[in-house]
Amino acid sequence: MNRPPEEEIPPDHRINHSLGLTRDVLHKTGLWVHTLGLSRFYLFGEIGNLLYTIGKSILEGAVLYTMFTMAEDEYRVAAVLGVLTKYIYPGITFVSSVKVSVFVDYLESLRDQQLQIAKLIRGLALIGGGQALGAVMLVLCYPPFFSGLFGSLSYSKYLLILLYLLHHICDGSAQVAEGRVWFKLIEIKIRHGRLSQISDNFWGIHAMSQNIQLILGLSLLWGTTLFTGLFRDRLDAGVMWGIVMGGMLLTAVAKFALPLAWKLKWTEPKAPQ
Numbered sequence: 001m002n003r004p005p006e007e008e009i010p011p012d013h014r015i016n017h018s019l020g021l022t023r024d025v026l027h028k029t030g031l032w033v034h035t036l037g038l039s040r041f042y043l044f045g046e047i048g049n050l051l052y053t054i055g056k057s058i059l060e061g062a063v064l065y066t067m068f069t070m071a072e073d074e075y076r077v078a079a080v081l082g083v084l085t086k087y088i089y090p091g092i093t094f095v096s097s098v099k100v101s102v103f104v105d106y107l108e109s110l111r112d113q114q115l116q117i118a119k120l121i122r123g124l125a126l127i128g129g130g131q132a133l134g135a136v137m138l139v140l141c142y143p144p145f146f147s148g149l150f151g152s153l154s155y156s157k158y159l160l161i162l163l164y165l166l167h168h169i170c171d172g173s174a175q176v177a178e179g180r181v182w183f184k185l186i187e188i189k190i191r192h193g194r195l196s197q198i199s200d201n202f203w204g205i206h207a208m209s210q211n212i213q214l215i216l217g218l219s220l221l222w223g224t225t226l227f228t229g230l231f232r233d234r235l236d237a238g239v240m241w242g243i244v245m246g247g248m249l250l251t252a253v254a255k256f257a258l259p260l261a262w263k264l265k266w267t268e269p270k271a272p273q
Contacts, residue, residue, distance in 0.1 A: 004055065013187060031201050038198060041189050041258075041267040048212060048257035055250025056171075057217040059135060061224025063142050063241045066235055067164070070143045075157035081164055088165065089172055096176035102186055113188060120185050121262045127178045128255030134171025135251040137163050142244055146235040167245040178255065 036043045062086050072078035103123065107116045140146060140163050150156045183206075191202040200203065224243065231240050 028201075028204045029212075031198075032205050032206040032208045032212070035190070035198050035205050039190065040261070042186060044258045044261040045185065045265060048128075048254045049182070049209070050216070051250050051257065052254035053213045053217045054220060054245045055135070055252075055254055057158075057220035057247075058102045058224050059138060059247030059251055060242060062228050062240065062247060063138050063247055065225050065228055066232070067141045067146075067160075069232075070146070071157075071160060075160060076125055077161060080161055084161070084165055084168065089168055092169060092172040093176050095175040099181075100180045107184070117185065117188060120188075121259050122126065124178065124185070124255060125182065125259040127174045128253075128259065129169050130174030131178070132168050132252035134167050134169075134174065135248045137167035137170060139244060139248045142169070142235075145176050145244075167229050188250060263267075 036046060068078050068081065071081055107119060110116050110119075141160060142150070146156075146160065146163075150159050153159065186206065188201075190205070191199055224247075227243075228235075228240070231237055234240070258267070
């Protein structure tokens, strides 16, 4: 039985589709940048998000590759670390999601919007503390650091597993909570704000922010991993220590940007909201 020939998509249609996608991306990016200029609250929040993305990606790019290599070559526990990542993290996500959902439900029962924001800001500061602690746990797994501090201990391989687990507990739970707390904050300040140009494009702005962080994070992660591979035999070199400590510092301070700006009253909008 002869099958009818499949219809081919005209080249001009494909070109128009690509141009339309490009226009959408440029338009949403422009709205995101415009929102940064209109709302200081959103600006400081996004500064924290971008600093965290940069710091965490650099830190993971420098540490994870070298840590897993050490775990396999010296301690034979790389498989255990992989299992922790695959099976423990979903549990962390579940518990964190439940806890933060209860917190958000409680906030929504409050009628005072300023009180809601104040409690969310305090929650964001606690999240920043968790992410800072998670960054420290990951730095302790960096081979030159770990070997110098714990390499002579008979139970060092178990300590490596514990440190990596603590990193996931601290950073993973904080990340899950941060996503929901930040979304609730911008929902109050941006989505339900008085600037219609922002509120009417809330979802596009939020999606573009996520995409920018995703692309930036992946680029830095792979770039740092490749660079670290060049220094595989010289992990104690000054440039590597600079990358690791710089990544840790950015990760540790990132999410305090908005709470600090709020405390100093730098988040007052440039235009009425």
